[in-house]
Amino acid sequence: MLVIRCNTRINLLRINKIVIFVRKADIFDKSTVNVFMKIVLLQTGKTTDKNIESVADLYSSRIKKYTVFEIITLPELKNARSMPVPEQKLKEGRRIIESLATDDYVILLDERGKELRTVEFSALLGKIFMFPKKRIVFIIGGPWGFSDEVYARADLKMSLSKMTFPHQLVRLLFLEQLYRVFTIIKGDPYHHD
Numbered sequence: 001m002l003v004i005r006c007n008t009r010i011n012l013l014r015i016n017k018i019v020i021f022v023r024k025a026d027i028f029d030k031s032t033v034n035v036f037m038k039i040v041l042l043q044t045g046k047t048t049d050k051n052i053e054s055v056a057d058l059y060s061s062r063i064k065k066y067t068v069f070e071i072i073t074l075p076e077l078k079n080a081r082s083m084p085v086p087e088q089k090l091k092e093g094r095r096i097i098e099s100l101a102t103d104d105y106v107i108l109l110d111e112r113g114k115e116l117r118t119v120e121f122s123a124l125l126g127k128i129f130m131f132p133k134k135r136i137v138f139i140i141g142g143p144w145g146f147s148d149e150v151y152a153r154a155d156l157k158m159s160l161s162k163m164t165f166p167h168q169l170v171r172l173l174f175l176e177q178l179y180r181v182f183t184i185i186k187g188d189p190y191h192h193d
Contacts, residue, residue, distance in 0.1 A: 038068040038135045041175070042099055044092055044142040045076040047168050059175035066182040072099060076142075085144050093147025096139060105133045106154045109140050109174060111164065113157030118177060121158075122184040138178075140170055 047053045056071075063069045074095050080088055100106060105128055116124065128136055138158075141150070151157075160173050183190035 037129055037133060038070065039063070039178070040069075040104075040135050040137045041071045041140070041171070041178075042074065042096065042137055043071065043140045043167075043171060044074050044096075045167070046073050047171060049168055052168050052172050056172050056175050059172070059179050062179045063175065063182060066186060074099065088142065089144050089147045090149075092142045092144075093150045096141070096146070096150050097153060100137060100153065101135065103133055104135045104137045105131060105156075107136065107138050107156045107158050108146060108150065108154045109138060109160060109170060110146065110157045111159055111162070113159040115159045115162065118180055119184065121177065122181040125181055126185055138174065140167060140174070143167060 047056060060069065060071060074092075077083065077088060077091055083091075125136075139146075139150070139154075146154075160170060160177070165173065180190060182188075
């Protein structure tokens with residue numbers, strides 16, 4: 001069991017058989033963040049909406065002030081419209097798996113994943129930073145979700161909401177939350193709880 005002690009009210013968070021006690025303020029000392037661990041957002045298909053892309057670029061540049069960050073965009077499958085859904089998921093899944101290293105910590109952004117409050121997400125990320133991994137890879141799949149192979153490779157499934165959003169908007173929502181998490185970890189003024 002991993003216990004994280006902080007200053008105010010306690011919240012209990014269970015993720016993959018690990019219990020984390022999270023208090024509201026001062027989640028992590030600034031020195032606990034592994035600045036050598038790279039964070040990657042792996043996504044399928046490029047962002048076509050220029051407005052979303054512009055704001056996503058803004059958050060991406062903000063995140064890079066805190067850590068090494070990269071967005072990897074896998075090209076869309078050719079002739080996907082004429083391809084059966086299981087075949088699409090399988091082919092996208094192979095591309096995703098080929099993009100991963102064996103020592104990556106893989107988090108799927110999946111509608112059936114664990115929903116976390118932002119403070120809980122920052123506590124979780126702080127814990128993952130302590131792992132002997134080189135990269136944390138967050139994955140946004142295609143419109144049909146992930147293949148069984150990708151689900152099997154994941155270390156964690158996380159949901160941004162019970163609601164369904166377009167994939168391009170999910171990218172933006174995730175980037176904002178990731179930026180917010182780093183401001184919490186570092187104690188910078190942005191998040192108000």
